[in-house]
Amino acid sequence: MTEFVAVATTDELDDGEGTVVEASGHTIALFRVDGDFYAIGNDCTHQGGPLGEGDLDGTTVTCPWHGAQFDISSGEVLGPPADEPEPEYEVRVDGDEVQVCV
Template sequence: MTRFVTIANVSEIGPGDREVFDVEEHYIAVFNVDGTYYAIEDVCTHDDGPLADGELYGFQIECPRHGARFDIRTGAVLSMPAVIPVPRYDVRVEGDEIQIGFED
């Protein structure tokens, strides 16, 4: 079952922006791409570096440390040196609230 947790208001993450939230002992990066929100763990699976500090190219986030790329929609690895996908989270907007889904 998915449990949703409110992490921000839509006004806090404008189009093209991203924010990192500490939610239930997870650092979660939330991206706003053309009005749609995506959420992934803010940790590169290659070296545990912060992903949200990297450049965003469309739906690809590039780790600022070694250049691994991940799809923010799925968490899939798109380029080495990473080989393990990054965890992703379901996102929904309820009214003005951005909510992240956790599997219980």
């Protein structure tokens, strides 16, 4: 069963920022770009680097460990060394709460 879980408030992230959140046992990288929120798995599929701490360029995040790149809107790999996509989570905003579907 999936459910929406509150993981942050809208004022916790500025545009172009990411963070790492926990929801129902999932470790999730949460990002804000142009006022929209995106969520993918936090643990890089290469060797587990924290994607929520990676640099953002538009909707591309770069893993801080070895530089793999992912599309935060889909979880797809955009650059090596990772070759497996990240899970992508649906996000909604309810009032000032950011909620992720897990």
